Amino acid sequence: MWSWETFADAFPIIITGITVTLGLTITSYALALAAGFIWLALESTPLKIFNFIVYWIREFIRSTPPIVQIFFLYFAWPMVPYIGTSFTPFVAAMLALGIHFSTYIAEVYRSGIESVDKGQWEAAKALNFSQKDTWLKVVLPQALPPTIPMLGNYLIILFKEVPLAATIGVVGILSLARSYGANTWSYIEPLTIVAILFLVLSYPSALLIRQLEKKMNRRFDKKNMKVKVTE
Amino acid sequence: MKPIVQYKEIHKSFGDTHVLKGINLDINPTEKLAIIGPSGSGKTTIIRLLMTLEEPSDGDIIVDGTNLWKIEAGGKEKKANEKHLSKVRNDIGMVFQHFNLFPHKTILENCVVPLVNVRKMNKKEAAELAENMLERVGLGDKYDSYPSQLSGGQKQRVAMARALVMKPKIMLFDEVTSALDPELVGEVLEVIRDLAEHEDMAMVLVTHEMDFALEIADRVLFLDEGVIAEEGTADEVINKSDNPRLQDFLKRFRGETVTGQ
Numbered sequence: 372m373w374s375w376e377t378f379a380d381a382f383p384i385i386i387t388g389i390t391v392t393l394g395l396t397i398t399s400y401a402l403a404l405a406a407g408f409i410w411l412a413l414e415s416t417p418l419k420i421f422n423f424i425v426y427w428i429r430e431f432i433r434s435t436p437p438i439v440q441i442f443f444l445y446f447a448w449p450m451v452p453y454i455g456t457s458f459t460p461f462v463a464a465m466l467a468l469g470i471h472f473s474t475y476i477a478e479v480y481r482s483g484i485e486s487v488d489k490g491q492w493e494a495a496k497a498l499n500f501s502q503k504d505t506w507l508k509v510v511l512p513q514a515l516p517p518t519i520p521m522l523g524n525y526l527i528i529l530f531k532e533v534p535l536a537a538t539i540g541v542v543g544i545l546s547l548a549r550s551y552g553a554n555t556w557s558y559i560e561p562l563t564i565v566a567i568l569f570l571v572l573s574y575p576s577a578l579l580i581r582q583l584e585k586k587m588n589r590r591f592d593k594k595n596m597k598v599k600v601t602e
Numbered sequence: 603m604k605p606i607v608q609y610k611e612i613h614k615s616f617g618d619t620h621v622l623k624g625i626n627l628d629i630n631p632t633e634k635l636a637i638i639g640p641s642g643s644g645k646t647t648i649i650r651l652l653m654t655l656e657e658p659s660d661g662d663i664i665v666d667g668t669n670l671w672k673i674e675a676g677g678k679e680k681k682a683n684e685k686h687l688s689k690v691r692n693d694i695g696m697v698f699q700h701f702n703l704f705p706h707k708t709i710l711e712n713c714v715v716p717l718v719n720v721r722k723m724n725k726k727e728a729a730e731l732a733e734n735m736l737e738r739v740g741l742g743d744k745y746d747s748y749p750s751q752l753s754g755g756q757k758q759r760v761a762m763a764r765a766l767v768m769k770p771k772i773m774l775f776d777e778v779t780s781a782l783d784p785e786l787v788g789e790v791l792e793v794i795r796d797l798a799e800h801e802d803m804a805m806v807l808v809t810h811e812m813d814f815a816l817e818i819a820d821r822v823l824f825l826d827e828g829v830i831a832e833e834g835t836a837d838e839v840i841n842k843s844d845n846p847r848l849q850d851f852l853k854r855f856r857g858e859t860v861t862g863q
Contacts, residue, residue: 491702491704497691497694497698497765498720498765502684508715513704513705
């Protein structure tokens with residue numbers, strides 16, 4: 372049964388995996404944030420048919436399980452003629468999770484942009500702002516703050532999907548716990564440690580996001596923003 | 603006097619709705635023009651076409667000798683690109699019914715940001731110009747407030763200052779008092795009156811304020827079902843016309859105002 376001795380023995384071993392787990396979370400999240408914009412840009416070119424194709428590619432990625440995508444990038448991609456190349460487990464997992472989550476994040480960005488009043492675009496035009504300034508000075512500063520809580524939620528969800536990378540041999544905290552269990556025949560303590568580490572890291576983040584959410588609702592004009600967020 | 607804006611056979615449809623049905627109109631460089639008419643008559647659309655917020659379905663708009671929506675390329679007429687539109691747009695400013703201030707910027711920044719980014723002015727110069735203009739519209743003590751902290755009338759005065767610092771040759775006012783509480787209308791009209799008296803730019807006002815139009819407009823257009831149904835001095839149109847549609851409109855309008863207050 373439960374042994375504090377095993378717990379104390381396993382903890383220092385498992386905690387070494389935290390850099391890989393967090394590293395994978397941060398890099399794939401950064402990729403998702405950047406790629407989210409790229410999806411939207413590719414879906415709003417003047418060429419309608421191209422936008423449509425990109426939209427369906429994104430729908431396809433969004434509707435397939437991330438683990439399938441991880442397997443595909445790790446096992447299948449090297450066999451694709453001409454463009455195929457092999458990735459290390461870490462890179463394959465980073466690309467798969469990053470691209471998978473970018474499809475959600477693109478949707479978050481879109482909702483933020485659509486929440487900006489049409490009058491803001493018109494005012495920018497009447498003042499003769501360039502396209503670039505319209506986005507950078509007028510639209511994005513209003514579109515992005517309300518999306519921060521949603522973006523934060525996706526960060527936590529992504530964090531909890533990172534252990535999927537263990538299936539292709541990325542050595543994060545879950546892999547270390549499993550091999551500890553395999554070597555000692557004690558699984559309860561190491562897996563409990565993994566669960567605790569996830570809780571300890573994601574719960575404060577969730578609280579932080581809730582705070583941010585409250586702050587966002589207070590920004591500019593309380594009434595105004597509430598309407599915009601729910602629209 | 604050479605007109606600064608000319609509408610030539612302008613048509614505009616939204617889907618199946620034919621909103622403007624052949625508008626011909628010359629606006630002189632210093633003229634104060636008021637456009638009145640029932641809602642849905644297309645009066646707002648007229649100025650939105652000039653501001654390039656909508657594209658005409660047919661016809662030409664000439665701004666200071668330049669065709670707004672068409673350019674010549676290799677002897678052929680082509681649709682104007684963004685570069686051309688932006689050049690012409692430089693001379694035009696607009697104030698909106700719903701203010702459209704930037705909510706994430708202070709009122710000073712609302713005026714400074716376009717000067718810095720569009721007019722490429724340095725920050726100090728821009729701030730000075732913006733402060734003077736805010737002073738002029740009576741908001742010299744509100745530089746650091748955000749739009750949400752202002753009343754509707756104050757917001758609209760900021761919106762006017764923001765458009766004015768850009769020094770447009772043509773200023774468009776789209777029902778600028780319609781979204782205001784009745785007691786706030788006066789302060790906004792006061793600013794427009796000041797502009798009409800002291801600025802020699804062309805001003806086009808789409809308005810429901812009949813008495814105000816009568817007072818400041820050099821010319822009034824009555825728009826009805828997409829055509830200019832009556833035009834003349836304010837006195838001619840509002841007091842002396844025998845156009846039955848106009849009579850009807852004025853009667854209904856005055857009735858509404860009385861019961862509305």
